[in-house]
Amino acid sequence: MSATRICALSELEQDTALRVEVEGVPMAVVLDGNGEVHAIGDTCTHGEVSLAEGFVDGDTLECWAHGSAFSLTTGHPLNLPAYEPVPVYVVTIEGDDVLVDPAVTRPTN
């Protein structure tokens, strides 16, 4: 599987998550305050709700349901009740295109 365009860089609002689906894989895409784009698994590992509906705070995305904050760089939740990480996908920027390969994830430890 190769990298797929998921959105335009100009579509992303800073500190706001955008939900996309690539090859059936739901992802939450975030442009952080440092201008870096992250893509993590969109499904919370606690209650299977969409993390993209949650809140960006620094380098975390907080689940709206029960407050677990997932690291945008490692995918690990920093607090309970979630304890399993979400996948972190490798993002490539080409011009105004944001590309992600759903088959490629960063190590999460």
Ligand code: FES
């Ligand atoms: S559903 Fe996400 S922390 Fe409970």
